[in-house]
Amino acid sequence: MNDALRFESIRCTFVARDNPGQRYTAVSDVSLTVAPGEFVSVVGPTGCGKSTLLNVAAGLLAPSSGSITVFGEPLTGVNRRAGYMFQTESLMPWRSALANVTAGLQFRGDTPEQARAQGEEWLRRVGLGGFGDRYPHQLSGGMRKRVALAQTLILDPDIILMDEPFSALDIQTRQLMENEVLELWQARRKAVLFITHDLDEAIAMSDRVVVLSAGPASHPIGDFRVDLPRPRDVSEIRTQPAFIDLHHQIWMVLRDEVLKGYRQQMTVAAP
Amino acid sequence: MKLRLYQLALLVAVLGGWHVLTSPTLLPPFYFSNANQAAFFFGEPLKVGERIIDWFVTGDILIHLGVTLFETLMAFALGTLGGLGVGMWLALSPTAAAVLDPYIKALNSMPRVILAPIFSVWFGLGVWSKVALGFTLVFFIVFFNVYQGVREVSPNVLASARMLGASQRQLLRHVYLPSAMSWVFSSLHTSVGLAFVGAVVGEYLGSARGVGYLILQAEGTFDINTVFAGILVLTGFALFLDALVSVLEKRLMKWQPRGGETEKV
Numbered sequence: 001m002n003d004a005l006r007f008e009s010i011r012c013t014f015v016a017r018d019n020p021g022q023r024y025t026a027v028s029d030v031s032l033t034v035a036p037g038e039f040v041s042v043v044g045p046t047g048c049g050k051s052t053l054l055n056v057a058a059g060l061l062a063p064s065s066g067s068i069t070v071f072g073e074p075l076t077g078v079n080r081r082a083g084y085m086f087q088t089e090s091l092m093p094w095r096s097a098l099a100n101v102t103a104g105l106q107f108r109g110d111t112p113e114q115a116r117a118q119g120e121e122w123l124r125r126v127g128l129g130g131f132g133d134r135y136p137h138q139l140s141g142g143m144r145k146r147v148a149l150a151q152t153l154i155l156d157p158d159i160i161l162m163d164e165p166f167s168a169l170d171i172q173t174r175q176l177m178e179n180e181v182l183e184l185w186q187a188r189r190k191a192v193l194f195i196t197h198d199l200d201e202a203i204a205m206s207d208r209v210v211v212l213s214a215g216p217a218s219h220p221i222g223d224f225r226v227d228l229p230r231p232r233d234v235s236e237i238r239t240q241p242a243f244i245d246l247h248h249q250i251w252m253v254l255r256d257e258v259l260k261g262y263r264q265q266m267t268v269a270a271p
Numbered sequence: 272m273k274l275r276l277y278q279l280a281l282l283v284a285v286l287g288g289w290h291v292l293t294s295p296t297l298l299p300p301f302y303f304s305n306a307n308q309a310a311f312f313f314g315e316p317l318k319v320g321e322r323i324i325d326w327f328v329t330g331d332i333l334i335h336l337g338v339t340l341f342e343t344l345m346a347f348a349l350g351t352l353g354g355l356g357v358g359m360w361l362a363l364s365p366t367a368a369a370v371l372d373p374y375i376k377a378l379n380s381m382p383r384v385i386l387a388p389i390f391s392v393w394f395g396l397g398v399w400s401k402v403a404l405g406f407t408l409v410f411f412i413v414f415f416n417v418y419q420g421v422r423e424v425s426p427n428v429l430a431s432a433r434m435l436g437a438s439q440r441q442l443l444r445h446v447y448l449p450s451a452m453s454w455v456f457s458s459l460h461t462s463v464g465l466a467f468v469g470a471v472v473g474e475y476l477g478s479a480r481g482v483g484y485l486i487l488q489a490e491g492t493f494d495i496n497t498v499f500a501g502i503l504v505l506t507g508f509a510l511f512l513d514a515l516v517s518v519l520e521k522r523l524m525k526w527q528p529r530g531g532e533t534e535k536v
């Protein structure tokens with residue numbers, strides 16, 4: 001069976017447009033696979049190129065070298081089999097919640113009635129039935145995230161890419177959303193590539209946790225299998241001995257990188 | 272409510288002052304040597320009012336107002352469409368924008384009212400020369416706003432729409448256009464006002480119909496009361512157009528958060 005996503009020696013070097021001599025290699029030599037139906041989290045210190053990897057997987061960013069294959073086929077252009085949930089606001093502010101959710105169906109050419117029925121069903125599924133006519137600015141941050149989630153999942157993508165989707169939420173809302181996502185994922189079992197800087201979140205949700213080194217030129221330095229039983233409850237699982245054990249193991253690897261990344265940022269900042 | 276009262280009082284005070292200072296009989300002339308001279312230069316509010324009422328009762332003004340309105344709306348519609356089209360095009364093709372940049376700057380900084388005589392030669396003394404003048408005024412306002420609006424589309428929204436499967440055309444229709452329209456609407460008041468200015472100035476410089484023409488005719492016969500009447504009608508009309516724009520704006524831009532409004536949970 002082909003991997004849903006396969007990164008092979010991916011390297012991304014950014015060049016400053018007005019100064020070609022100034023270059024920054026965000027990720028280098030990244031090889032990573034995500035099997036169909038597998039939930040993989042990528043953790044790493046801030047600024048280590050996690051989002052870069054996700055943009056590569058989405059086809060929004062072409063790698064400087066290396067290759068990426070999607071279900072065995074090399075990726076060219078935007079990844080049509082993937083849905084992307086962004087870290088920051090990505091809803092169209094001029095569309096109501098329902099119109100935002102059904103945007104993908106509309107682009108695909110579904111009839112308005114079909115799209116509407118499906119959109120309303122998805123809004124109910126993410127707990128926003130009856131909020132369809134609200135505009136994004138009338139919704140709270142958590143509700144906007146739910147709309148974004150429905151907008152992504154309504155197209156039933158085979159791969160779901162998530163870029164710290166809940167980092168802007170308060171801890172309670174966040175745990176609720178994490179459980180909701182897990183529940184939805186459990187029902188459909190899509191491949192998920194989940195980016196986060198929160199190790200608890202990563203372990204609680206995933207089948208595998210990949211640790212990236214500090215940038216520049218970050219690359220995976222650890223790959224941990226999470227053998228905790230499903231279905232899980234993200235707030236309860238945190239107290240289990242197996243979870244604490246795993247957390248300790250991964251943190252040992254991650255801690256040095258976090259400190260390294262922090263020091264690097266300090267030296268760059270200092271004159 | 273109290274504010275309205277003050278506003279009304281101010282209006283009455285200004286009109287009253289105007290009446291007292293220009294009436295030949297109320298005050299002895301303290302500046303002009305002749306009692307009628309103040310009225311000659313500054314008009315008399317009662318006669319101005321009479322003239323306005325007369326215009327509307329006989330319906331003489333309607334044809335002129337209609338012409339001015341038509342010119343304003345045409346200039347506004349064509350200018351907006353033109354600005355929208357060219358703005359989108361240049362915002363989405365950087366090469367063309369780079370090539371045309373100095374020319375657009377030049378055209379924009381040119382005092383375009385001066386083109387009015389040329390338009391009269393090209394399009395005659397009818398409505399179209401006025402529409403053309405209004406167009407040149409509206410076009411640049413809308414153009415710059417659309418250009419800015421398209422370039423400031425949130426990269427996140429754009430990427431998100433692409434991931435949702437939007438084609439290039441769908442991006443244009445569902446992302447760039449709505450984003451640009453919010454900028455167009457924010458300049459709606461200005462562009463309607465300028466379309467109106469274009470129409471009236473064009474009429475004033477040479478025409479056979481329109482409120483601007485009425486004012487020009489009255490000036491020719493030193494009929495200062497009619498000039499003032501024309502100015503007041505134009506002002507009222509401009510206020511009316513502005514109110515219309517406000518209503519339109521409110522209906523079309525309901526997705527935008529209003530200033531001071533808090534997020535509803």
